[in-house]
Amino acid sequence: MISANEPFERRHPSQTNLDPKTSFSYENEGSDIRLPVPAEFSFAENVAHLSTATNESLYTLREGRIYKAIAVGREDTVVEIAADGDTHLRIRFIEEPASDSPTLREGVARYVHDWFDLGTDLKPFYEMARQDPLLKQAVVSFYGLRNMGIPDLYEAICWGILGQQINLAFAYTLKRRFVEKFGRVIERAGESYWLFPTAEDLASFTPEDLSAAGMTTVKKCEYLVDTARLIASGELTKEQLLQTGDVKQAEKMLVKIRGIGPWTAHYVLMRCLRMPDAFPIDDVGLHHSIRHVLGLDTKPSKERILELSAGWTQWESYATFYLWRFLY
Incomplete structure (x- = not known):
């Protein structure tokens, strides 16, 4: 664990901050932050999802990178987020004079970790979804997509x-x-x-x-x-x-x-x-997605949706998010 009193220039790239309660970790590499990602993660797939937002005001996409302002307590900063191979995200501060602040660095790393939902193990979801008539195509088409929060x-x-x-x-x-x-x-x-x-x-x-x-x-x-x-x-x-x-x-x-x-x-x-069983079952977009996947002439009834989602227990949130992706 890096001490808040340790001079920034003495920190070694391999030093890692770890929160045992959440398995949240990050690495300092020079002035950058490296954030590990699960195997079931695709930065490109998440950027593709973000690019569908029209007139977005809270982030900017340029050349496959994400630029975003983040507030950590009373400190505001701007970062560039990019893929660093298949195993990490690299977070670079943009003209940030306080980039050596341990509080700021940890806050930014936590925000990005939460935003990309990196703490959720998607393996059980994919195992279930591959057998599900509504979800099997979605998890192939959008593999590595996270419920960006x-x-x-x-x-x-x-x-x-x-x-x-x-x-x-x-x-x-x-x-x-x-x-x-x-x-x-x-x-x-x-x-x-x-x-x-x-x-x-x-x-x-x-x-x-x-x-x-x-x-x-x-x-x-x-x-x-x-x-x-x-x-x-x-x-x-x-x-x-x-x-x-x-x-x-x-x-x-x-x-x-x-x-x-x-x-x-x-x-x-x-x-x-991030409640896994949150389920906006009355969502119009969800109805249109189900109609699209099943090739229906009309939107499904609530009773029909309950039947179709019977196998999604504790994954209703991710199932909804993946089905939305067909439309947005």
Whole structure:
């Protein structure tokens, strides 16, 4: 374990930080970070998924690399993420004077580890999916794809609320508008990179402030502000949701909040909390994907989806994500 007091230039590339609770590890190599990846991981497949996002405001793709602003506590930074062979990701800081900060380096490594869901063992999922009529083609077509998440709870809830009952393209437009009005921008190497606004940032605004900025309906603006205030005050946290240990109990906690119904709750539990059995069964995109895979003339009923998903126990989240990939 590298000491926070050890001078940066003395750190050897082979030194590794390890958290025994999560098997999270990373290596310092000069000013870069090397993050190990599982065998069931394809950087190219995940970049291909990210490239389908229209009008994305929170990351930039250039020449097969990902550029992203990341906040670690009160420190903001920008990194380049690229494949380093088949076994690691390489994280390079962009014009970062504090790149020798152990706290910043560990925070960035943890964020990327969480974003790519590198802690999940996909071998059991692939074994199940290869025998499943709905999933067998998906796991061949998208092998190595991860359920790329949204580590911040407020960001995940906002994205769920913004995406309610509108098409995906307009949802991205609203997200960009929201980010560029209320978020933070970081300038690096002549480029601008945005950070999603925090709950603490939004808690001081009113729904009318958001509505005036063109943020969709007044009701959604109320939901965004109400949720910000709950999170900023500590009344709603990721830890509270995780401590339930049960997707049904966590769903109950979320749907008590104005603006969060079962679909939004399961979306958040799937993308942020990483609950494996989160299942947004009423999702229109999921229905279209199943219709596409099975060659149906009409979308399947909920009863039919329950029949088709009977073998997905504890993998509902990944099954949904892989089926979405046929469309997005």
